[in-house]
Structure formats: structure tokens, C-alpha cells
Amino acid sequence: MKLSLKDPVVITVIVAILTLVGNFVGYKIDPITAFPGMLILFLIVIVGMWITKIMPGNLPAVVYVSLLGIILTMPWFPLGEKVAELTSQVNFLALTTPILGYAGISLGKDLDSFKKNGLRIVVVAIFVFVGTYLGSAVIAHTVLKLTGQI
């Protein structure tokens, strides 16, 4: 079987390499130190995508991939602390840079509709921010009152 550059596994390997480069350039963690952590993240993705295929319910892959990450680093999991330590060598922000690179390239074709709606969406962002803050504050205040804590 010939591996195609379109294969999700191959793409994940390439994104992993790009991230290791960014992790080194931006956060000064050399690729050899970060490699074990990246390998763990890679395996989580591969197993997570496989679980997505065999599980019923049609849940998106992000559910299983993130859940695997949580389980492997919980303190109740025997190797949890070690896994957390190794994956901490891969900077969270370093992982976002290649994604936004691909997103920037593909956004070009939606530029007109993005320009049309962009400003309106920024205005909506303000209501979104106010909504989450007030929603949480009102519930927290009510529950604290009802349980007699304030």
C-alpha cells in the first residue's frame, strides 16, 4: 500500500513535525526533548480516530480524542503523572500555529463573505462575552445564597 499525503495519519505526522519546529523556534524546547510527548499525543489521535470509527452514536472525533487525553493524565491512572509531564513539553500554543496557518490559507476563498459579516460577528462577540459572564455570575450568586454561603 502506498501512503498518500492525503491520509489522515500522514497529515497528523506532518502537523506533528511542524509543531515540533514551532515548539523549538517559539518556546525553545528542542525536538528531542519534546518527541516522547508528541509521540503520546500522536498515539492518542490515532487511537481516538479509530474509536470514533467503531463506536456507535456518530459522535465527533474530538470527543474521544480529548477524553483519551484526560484519562491518560488523570492522577488515578497509574502512569498519569508521567504522561502529563512528557506531554507538557509540547506547548499548547505551538499546536495552534500550524492549524491557523492552514485556516488562513483556506480562508482566502471565503474572504468576501468574511469581510461582509466580519464586523457584525465582532459586535456579536461582545454579547457573547457578556452572556457567559452574567449567566455564570447570576447562577453562582443564587446558589451561594441558597446554600447560605454568602
Add this chain to the structure above:
Amino acid sequence: MSDEKRYLKLHLIVLALVVIAELIGTKSYKLGPGTIVLLPMLYALLLGLLTGPKFLKIIDKEDMNAAEGLITVSVMLLMAKYGTNIGPTLPLIIKSGPALILQEFGNLGTILLGMPFALLLGLRREAIGATFSIAREPNLAIISDMYGLDSPEGRGVMGVYVAGTVFGSIFFGLFAGFAATALPLHPYALAMASGVGSASMMSAAVGALVEIFPNMAEEITALGAASNLATGADGVYMSIFMALPMCEWLYRKLIRDRAEEVIKG
């Protein structure tokens, strides 16, 4: 151009984008109660946009379509990392009280307040991506996985994401200060509300609260941080199982009501 060559070209361009973006590095500027933060991912987004046919003409329409397919796969590593950030914090979250857990549902306020305004402003399916969450990285990944980032929903989440990245911390700094002085809510409740799921936004909000209630500084900081961890942990699952279904329902309802009004009116 063959497909293989096309993908190779895209990956090499992104490699260049990553190196340039990370070399520039994170820049932050203090402004009022918060900070304007420019992150490498933002430069990567803008530089990626510049490669397009409207600007540098390095890539063509077919390249752009191919890049879209790459996003969905590339977010998976981020989600794995996101999981490994949450795992170690679980005991702390479980230990926190009922108020802290229940106020997590307040994060659905993004929809209740945002969706009607978004539709009034004339947005359509964009409103779903824009209002189901405060659009941090995991939420971007969810939309990319479920709708695709080049869909209207994708443009919605992208717009709020960029706005939040640049101005989010300033906004939350200002708004927390305003809420503390103008609304009859307890400082502990405001502290918990500050944990919106972004460390920089939480820090700005908590910073403003501590300024106003210096004698409760310790409690406010601890509650804000715990709530932020809780939002981090439940954010993805809340988005998929509650927020998006709620968005779809409210969207259909509001659009239908509006259509009926138009017919009657």
C-alpha cells in the same frame, strides 16, 4: 498539478508560516485594565491569508480547498493536548463546591444573549458558530470537526475567536470592573464567572475584581482559577451535547417566528 505535489506545497508553505510566526513571537501591550495580546497563531492566520490569489498569488483556489481538509485533521493533536491539560486538574474541580459546578451552565448565556442579537444584525448560520461558546481553541476544533471551518458556522466561530484573541482580555477586565460596581452580585459569584475558559481573559477579570475588593483577593483569585479549570474540562462536552443542540433549536425557532411575522405583517 498532482494532488501529492499540491499537498507537499501546502505543508511547506505552512512550515514557513510557522517559523516566521514563532520567530515574531507573542507580543502583549498593556491597555487599561487588560492587555492586547498578539499570538503567533494570529500571524500565521494573516500570513496564510496573504498567500491567496488576492494578494501574493502563491496558492490558487484548488490549494485552498485542499487546505480546508487539512484543518480538520490538524486540530486533533490540539484536542489530545487539551485532554492532557485537563486530566491532572480533575481532583481539584471535583473538590470544588456545587456553586462552582452549577455556574458552569451559565456559559450557555452566550447563546441566550448572543443569538437574538446575531440574527437581528442579519447573520444566519454564522450565528451558530459565533454564539455557542466564547470561541476558544477547543470550540474552533469542534466546529471544524462538525461543520468544517469554511462553512458559515466556521466563519462565525472564527470571527469571535479572532476578536477574543485580540480584545478579549481588555473586554473582560473592563466588564468585570463594571459588574462589580454596578450590579448587586457577590464578589465570589463574579470571581467564579471570570473563569470563562481562557487564562488571559480570566486573569484580566480577576485582576479588575481584586482591585475593587482587595480584602478578598485570595478567595477571588482561587475561585476564578478553579472556575476556569472547570470550564476547560467541561467546555468541549457542554458545547457538543448542550450548547450546539440548543443553538440549533433557538436558531430554528427565531428564524421561524420571524418568517411568520413577515407573512402576517
